[in-house]
Amino acid sequence: MKDIIERIKKEKKAYLMNEEEDNSPEYANFFFITEKNGEEELVNAVLYTLEMYYQSEVFAKAEDETLKRHPEYAKIQKGKELPEHKTEEIELFLTEVMDQIEEDGEIQVSEHVYEEHEDGVLMVEAGLNIPEVNETEIVNFINKFNNDEISLDDSLYSFELD
Structure with missing residues (x-):
């Protein structure tokens, strides 16, 4: 945990990709640092497209x-x-x-963010209506999360299967 926080700080990045996961343009697992109650906290986040x-x-x-x-x-x-x-x-x-x-049209989905603490790490799972998960979207999500500015669209969506 602390080693991941140190790596993020050392590399001066907003986040660190979890290299143990198969990240793709539709899905990314990454770590970032947030501050809760004046204390640093490691976040293990999963961000994926609503599609x-x-x-x-x-x-x-x-x-x-x-x-x-x-x-x-x-x-x-x-x-x-x-x-x-x-x-x-x-x-x-x-x-x-x-x-x-x-x-x-049996399945419809909406944007969501779930948070749960597990072994001293804040686990965050987010499904957003974005075209792909890329660096811009990840940084945007982190900034909004850290500033408590996440605004979810509660519209229900369905997509065309490939």
């Missing part, structure tokens, strides 16, 4: 439906192989369910 969150919610719901219809899908989830024809049948069903969820 990515939507896609993961659609996928999760489709997986639930697929498990009901094809209980053997649980084996695929655990990395086990099924006969090729069965795997294809299940994957086709999963895709069809995802398409139907999207078409029916």
